[in-house]
Amino acid sequence: MAKGYMGKILVVDLSKNEFKEEIIPDDVYEKYLSGTGLGAYYLYHNMPANADPLGPDNYIGFMSGLLTGTGSLFTGRWMAVGKSPLTGTWGDANCGGNFSPAIKQCGYDGIFFKGISDKPVYLYIDAKTMELRDASDLWGIDAVDAEQLLIERYAKQGKTPRVATIGQSGEKCSLISGICNDRGRIAARSGLGAVMGSKKLKALVLLGNKPITPHNYDEMKKLSKMCNRWVNFQPPFVTGPATAYVGKLMRYLPHQLVMDGMLYKIFLRKWGTVSMNQLSVEIGDSPIKNWDGSSDDWPVSHSNIVNPDVFTDCEIVKYHCYSCPLGCGGICSMSGKYEETHKPEYETVICLGALCMNTDKDSIFYMNEMLNRAGMDTISAGHVLAFAIECYEKGIITKDDTDGIELTWGNTDAMIEMLQLMIDRKGIGDILADGVRVAAQKIGKGSEKFAIHAGGQEPAAHDGRADPGFALHYSVEATPGRHTIGAYLYYEMFQLWKRLKDLPAPKMLYHKDTKYTVDEEKIQMAAACSKYMNIINGAGACMFGAFLGITRMPLFDWLNAATGWNKSDEEIMQIGERIQTIKQDFNVKHGIEPKNNKVPLRTLGQPPQTRGSNKGRSVNLDKLMSEYWQFFGWNSETGKPSTETKRALGIE
Amino acid sequence: MSYTIKDACIGCEVCKRLCPVDAIYGEKENVQKIDEDLCIDCGACGKICPKGAIYDDFGVQCEIVKRSKWDRPKFDVSKCTSCLSCVDICPVKCLLIPDIEETNQDRLIPFISEINTCIGCGFCELKCPVEAIIMVSS
Structure with a gap:
């Protein structure tokens, strides 16, 4: 019975030029989904503790999403996973384009590499062949040109080859390098391009044509059409320069309206x-x-x-x-x-x-x-x-x-x-x-x-002084410095409380000062964002789709329709919690002290700024972090998951 | 799952030439075989076989259909979201996207580049998340 996922992964040992297929049991998908979740599960169990991120023991995995290619919308992202050489923590990065379905069309939910090749190589897979080919002529060529060369080399009647490659930065093991596809789109964060470079793996060229079949196509499409109706709602809106004055107005008002993601969608679609x-x-x-x-x-x-x-x-x-x-x-x-x-x-x-x-x-x-x-x-x-x-x-x-x-x-x-x-x-x-x-x-x-960084990773262009949720997630996540996981603003747009009745619904209009108090509601909001983003990354979905709100982008319903599961919303959220905990425990296993991943005081408003829109704002990060850890059942002082928590979630 | 060829095959190799994934092999004038690992179940061989020697996934004999009567995709551009799922799945590159320099649209809308290359597999209709494509008999 079709379940949307392919049920197996490919592990390539670059040192020995060996290929091994591994069957992944159904219950692993039920516990971790695919994508980042499956990647975390596999690396947690297979990578030796304290592996050198640029050494042969580290893995680099290319993961597709559980929903990719199943008739759902917003689900074309692929994820790179591995131990980050930039932070020494769990590392993942994701990217769009057309590479994600190509992984599944080769018959795998993920392609992992370990070992180090003695010369530059690229992986070539089509329906009949699977081999490492010499990439000496591509070494030193930038990612866009290398991709174009490989596409021309393998373009033939039939499918277009899909290529992911590193540029010169990855080759030279720059710790801030990423992996590119589709003419310069890039899975940039966590420095995973350097892992590919250290393995002398220049590129992947994928030309598979295995079918991807969901459990219930009709239901998938019914949900997609509903979702698409919301995407198509696009009233004419303000001009570009006027956005600055909308911002100015928001800045001077002491109160803030709850943000509905539909508004952001209109902005995203236009610009x-x-x-x-x-x-x-x-x-x-x-x-x-x-x-x-x-x-x-x-x-x-x-x-x-x-x-x-x-x-x-x-x-x-x-x-x-x-x-x-x-x-x-x-x-x-x-x-x-x-x-x-x-x-x-x-x-x-x-x-x-x-x-x-x-x-x-x-x-x-x-x-x-x-x-x-x-x-x-x-x-x-x-x-x-x-x-x-x-x-x-x-x-x-x-x-x-x-x-x-x-x-x-x-x-x-x-x-x-x-x-x-x-x-x-x-x-x-x-x-x-x-x-x-x-x-x-x-x-x-x-x-x-x-040096502005969280555990080695430079944070993104969102200031925790304006939304303390960003400062918290930069510091508390297993992949520190990441802006694509949570914030109070994101929580408002995800609208999870509409499906999960235990979660707090924000007030329609609230005073900005309330964002800086630390209470249980804030922690519930942050934890919900972390869990939900793990599900999104397991499904291969896009955060911008999720900003429409959980009732408009029906992620949970798509998951059940694609797999034939009948999981409740709470059960699906628990999958997110499990992935969050296994990633954190991966870090602990590799000797990371979670409390060292804090962003510097300058970004927290300590001391507060004396002018500008964040004047007088400061974030009580220590309390936020400690309560967040406690909420997940981790040690509130050290951020390390307890044995009981792991056992309760079924992490062995 | 895969299509299969039975003994009525005369080895004319029409199906072999049409197969978009080179899954059919065998000597000329002998019974051909389908490599089940390569077969993508597009059904083109079944429609073209002059002897009705080909059977589908479920073991049902395929019906010969005149090529001019094969189903072809019909686009409802107003429904198309430019998600390009159809272009990605098309096994014969009959669906293409325009060159970005040449398009006068603000987004890339797939088009049928060469209708004669279409094998009528219907994968584009199957993959379209918003039912902007229907297969119609020409």
């Missing part, structure tokens, strides 16, 4: 994530000047260069990932060396813009394409640049250290030159290419206090 560029700055959500500045340092006159309409003006066509009806992405034209680029995301714009005080729009497009091609994380790269600039401005590093580059705030040319040095790992770029934590350790001289 993509860049819709938030100016609005976020105004409401204090965007970090400015290496998290030390405020919205006053980046006023509307500065942010106007990246107002949302700027991006739609040069958008040639919208970009939809596999099975996505929304299409938040876009292909943009640009002048200069590269003619086209994926539309930069909000994170990229802020990290390469406001965080470094850069006001040159064209340079953001250029750096976006440059980093996508090299396979380097734009969020981390922006943080590294901001860190280096602050060190330079404070005299910790000088022109002698930077090969003559004048690293001052807003010096666009210097930023581009420095990024090239990081990609090539030359001069000071060699130090900076491993993220802010490693760079601060190597530079010393008090630079540590300017």
